[in-house]
Amino acid sequence: MALEPGRAKGLSIGIIMDGNGRWAKKRGLPRTAGHTKGAEVFRDIIRYCNELELASVTFYAFSTENWSRPAEEVNGIMKLFGEYLVMAYDYQKENNRVVFLGDRSVLLPKYQEQMNDIEQKTRGNTGTILNVAVNYGGRQELVRGIRILAQRVLDGQLRPEEIDADAVSGVLYTAGQRDPDFILRPSGEHRLSNFMLWQASYAEFVDMDVLWPDFTRDDLDRAIEEYNTRSRRFGGL
Numbered sequence: 198m199a200l201e202p203g204r205a206k207g208l209s210i211g212i213i214m215d216g217n218g219r220w221a222k223k224r225g226l227p228r229t230a231g232h233t234k235g236a237e238v239f240r241d242i243i244r245y246c247n248e249l250e251l252a253s254v255t256f257y258a259f260s261t262e263n264w265s266r267p268a269e270e271v272n273g274i275m276k277l278f279g280e281y282l283v284m285a286y287d288y289q290k291e292n293n294r295v296v297f298l299g300d301r302s303v304l305l306p307k308y309q310e311q312m313n314d315i316e317q318k319t320r321g322n323t324g325t326i327l328n329v330a331v332n333y334g335g336r337q338e339l340v341r342g343i344r345i346l347a348q349r350v351l352d353g354q355l356r357p358e359e360i361d362a363d364a365v366s367g368v369l370y371t372a373g374q375r376d377p378d379f380i381l382r383p384s385g386e387h388r389l390s391n392f393m394l395w396q397a398s399y400a401e402f403v404d405m406d407v408l409w410p411d412f413t414r415d416d417l418d419r420a421i422e423e424y425n426t427r428s429r430r431f432g433g434l
């Protein structure tokens with residue numbers, strides 16, 4: 198059942214791509230095979246998010262904690278990310294503004310250049326904002342933001358009492374963007390795993406019992422329909 202036209206227009210969604218390893222294990226394949234299939238799904242779901250005219254979509258591609266995985270797996274994910282960086286130019290014609298969330302300073306210098314370049318080239322695009330979180334952690338993002346604000350106080354540009362929620366939002370990687378309406382986590386897990394901790398304050402959480410490499414456009418439709426049934430009160434009545 199396809200989503201009615203316009204039912205998702207303007208929504209912001211965060212997606213925790215989970216279950217790649219289990220998908221591969223079920224098939225007797227190395228974990229990297231799951232990530233390869235997951236990267237294909239990632240590219241197709243981006244196209245679908247564009248068709249749905251979402252305001253933004255944020256993909257959790259690599260967390261600050263993922264470095265603790267075996268080197269072979271980390272290298273495999275980074276290689277896929279590098280391939281995506283080359284292909285990302287395709288999204289220029291789809292009018293995406295691409296933003297990378299996370300500490301890129303430890304990534305390959307070549308990747309950092311490509312990331313900066315893609316962000317520059319797509320800065321003025323008015324379609325769906327595509328956030329890709331790489332070496333990202335919600336706590337690390339907040340710590341970084343707090344340091345930026347502290348420095349402004351030290352420099353005499355800001356008074357402590359001027360620090361409010363908008364000031365904090367403004368020093369996060371997602372500065373200027375609206376908060377996600379819902380966070381989607383496939384693979385049957387129910388955790389936020391250090392993803393968009395500040396931005397997700399009032400987000401709905403939608404979990405789905407499908408592994409990311411099996412995730413389809415129909416699954417995204419179902420997640421949006423589920424979200425649309427929720428009544429959001431933002432602490433009010």
Ligand code: FPP
Binds near residue numbers: 259260
């Ligand atoms: C979580 O599944 C997934 C990851 C840690 C990596 C996600 C990466 C990709 C989808 C591909 C590369 C990304 C880009 C941007 C091209 P898991 O490995 O934790 O699965 P498991 O819980 O079943 O072990």
